[in-house]
Amino acid sequence: MIGHQEWAGRAMRPVFATQHHIDGADEPGGGAVFTVVSPRDGRVLAEVADAGAAEVDLAVAAARRAFVRGPWPRLAPAERGRALLRLADLMEEHRESLALTISLEMGKPIKDAYEIELRAAISTFRWYGQLADKLTDESPHTALDALALVTREPAGVVGAVVPWNFPLTIAAWKVAPALAAGCTVVLKPSERSPLSALALARLATEAGLPPGAFNVVAGDGPAAGRALGLHPDVDVLAFTGSTAVGRHFLRYSADSNLKRVWLELGGKSPNIILPDAPDLDRAAATAAWGIFFNQGEMCTAPSRLLVHSSIAERVTEAVVARARELRVGDPLDPATEMGALVGEAHLEGVLGHVETGVGQGARLRTGGSRTLADTGGSYLEPTVFDRVAPGMRLAREEIFGPVLSVLAFDDLDEAVALANATEYGLAAGLWTADLSTAHQVSRALRAGTVWVNCYEEGDLTVPFGGMKQSGNGRDKSAHALEKYTELKTTWIQL
Structure with missing residues (x-):
C-alpha cells in the first residue's frame, strides 16, 4: 500500500462523480445540490446533485422499463453472473480511488477502506456473480396425472437505501443478490457518503449492465428516501440503518403499495x-x-x-x-x-x-x-x-x-x-x-x-441479519436471494 504522503497528495486533487446515474447515464436532476464535507478535516469535498421526488421518479421509471422490457431479467443467469464478475474486476482495478473516496467521505482509515471494505464489496459481487446460474427450481412429487413446478422469479424493481458506515459493502450486500436474481435496482446512498456509490454506478455501466438495471440517486432520507419508500412502482425496499428510520419505511409501505420491506437495523450487542x-x-x-x-x-x-x-x-x-x-x-x-x-x-x-x-x-x-x-x-x-x-x-x-x-x-x-x-x-x-x-x-x-x-x-456463505427490533430478512449467503425473488407455482394437469 502507498504511504501517508501519497494518499494525502491524492486527496488534494480528487475527481468525484457528483450526478445521479439513471438509465445508464449521468443525470444532473433539477439543479439542486447538497454539500459533502469530509470528517477528516472539515473540507468540502463536492457539491452533489440532490434528488427529490422527481429524480426518484426518473430512476424508478428507468428501472421499471428495464425490468418489463429490458434485457436484464431475460438474460441467461450465467450472463448476468458474468456482468457482475466484470463489475468486480473493475472495482479491483479502481480499488485505490474507491478506498480514497470512502476514507474521505466518512472518515474510515484508508487501510481499512482498502483492505476490508473494498475486499468485502468486491468479494460480494464476485460471490453472487458465481452463484447466479447455480439456483434451481423445484418439481414436487404429485399425483401421476399432474406436473407441479415451483419457479423462483425476480421480484421486480428493488429500492435499496444504505448507510454511510460501510457505504460500498452494505450496498453490495443488497445490490449484488438483487441483480443476480434478475431484479433492477435503484440505490440511494446516505447523503454523508454518496460519492463512492455514484462511482460504483459508473463502473456498473462500464461493466456492461444495460440501461436502467442499476440506478443511483443521491439525496437525504426525508426527500429521496421517503420518495423511494412511498413509490408505487417499487416492489421491494431493502434498508440498513436506524430502527427509527426503519419504522418510517414500514409506514411508507403501508401507505403505498404494500411493498415488501427488508430491514437491517440497530444493535446493542x-x-x-x-x-x-x-x-x-x-x-x-x-x-x-x-x-x-x-x-x-x-x-x-x-x-x-x-x-x-x-x-x-x-x-x-x-x-x-x-x-x-x-x-x-x-x-x-x-x-x-x-x-x-x-x-x-x-x-x-x-x-x-x-x-x-x-x-x-x-x-x-x-x-x-x-x-x-x-x-x-x-x-x-x-x-x-x-x-x-x-x-x-x-x-x-x-x-x-x-x-x-x-x-x-x-x-x-x-x-x-x-x-x-x-x-x-x-x-x-x-x-x-x-x-x-x-x-x-x-x-x-x-x-x-x-x-x-x-x-x-x-x-459470504453465512447469512447476516437481526431479530427483534434489529430487523428482518438476511443479507449475505444464498438466503439473501429470498428477499429479491417470488415463488410461483405452475400446476399442469396431464
Whole structure:
C-alpha cells in the first residue's frame, strides 16, 4: 500500500462523480445540490446533485422499463453472473480511488477502506456473480396425472437505501443478490457518503449492465428516501440503518403499495466473557478491537461487555490499556487505527451519550473527549465506562461510536438475562472453553449472529441479519436471494 504522503497528495486533487446515474447515464436532476464535507478535516469535498421526488421518479421509471422490457431479467443467469464478475474486476482495478473516496467521505482509515471494505464489496459481487446460474427450481412429487413446478422469479424493481458506515459493502450486500436474481435496482446512498456509490454506478455501466438495471440517486432520507419508500412502482425496499428510520419505511409501505420491506437495523450487542474463556488476553483484545474498529460506527459493535465479576477488573484494565495505546489520527495515514467520526453532528451526539453516562453514575475509565480538534476533523478518544447499570442509557441505547460499557455479572443465568435485556437482537459474542455452555448460551441468546471465542468473523456463505427490533430478512449467503425473488407455482394437469 502507498504511504501517508501519497494518499494525502491524492486527496488534494480528487475527481468525484457528483450526478445521479439513471438509465445508464449521468443525470444532473433539477439543479439542486447538497454539500459533502469530509470528517477528516472539515473540507468540502463536492457539491452533489440532490434528488427529490422527481429524480426518484426518473430512476424508478428507468428501472421499471428495464425490468418489463429490458434485457436484464431475460438474460441467461450465467450472463448476468458474468456482468457482475466484470463489475468486480473493475472495482479491483479502481480499488485505490474507491478506498480514497470512502476514507474521505466518512472518515474510515484508508487501510481499512482498502483492505476490508473494498475486499468485502468486491468479494460480494464476485460471490453472487458465481452463484447466479447455480439456483434451481423445484418439481414436487404429485399425483401421476399432474406436473407441479415451483419457479423462483425476480421480484421486480428493488429500492435499496444504505448507510454511510460501510457505504460500498452494505450496498453490495443488497445490490449484488438483487441483480443476480434478475431484479433492477435503484440505490440511494446516505447523503454523508454518496460519492463512492455514484462511482460504483459508473463502473456498473462500464461493466456492461444495460440501461436502467442499476440506478443511483443521491439525496437525504426525508426527500429521496421517503420518495423511494412511498413509490408505487417499487416492489421491494431493502434498508440498513436506524430502527427509527426503519419504522418510517414500514409506514411508507403501508401507505403505498404494500411493498415488501427488508430491514437491517440497530444493535446493542453483548459480548460475554466467562472465567473459563480459553484466552482472556485475546478475549480482552478482541473486545477492544470490536468496539473501536470503524470508530465504533458498527451496528454489530460489541458495545456491552458483560464480564464475570471474578475477572471483570482484569479484563477491563486490559481493554483500557488497549484503548489508551490506540492510534487515532488522519484516516489517510496507513498507520492510523481509528479515524474520524462521520461528522460534527454525530460527534456531538456521541459526546452527549458520554456526558449522560457520567451523569448517571457510570465510571469513565478512559477517553470521553474530543481530540485532534486543530485538524478541523471530527475525532473522539476511545472511551471505556465500567460500573454501568443495566438501566442506564449507556447500556440501552445504540451510541454508534467508540464507547464501551462494561457490566459485571455473577452467574450464567444473569449473563444471559443481561444480554437479552435489550430491544435489539443483531449480534452477540461469547467466550468460553466449555462446549455445552457454548451451545446452550448460543441458543438462549436472541441474536441473529452469535460469535463464540471470536467476534465479527464469517464470510459470504453465512447469512447476516437481526431479530427483534434489529430487523428482518438476511443479507449475505444464498438466503439473501429470498428477499429479491417470488415463488410461483405452475400446476399442469396431464
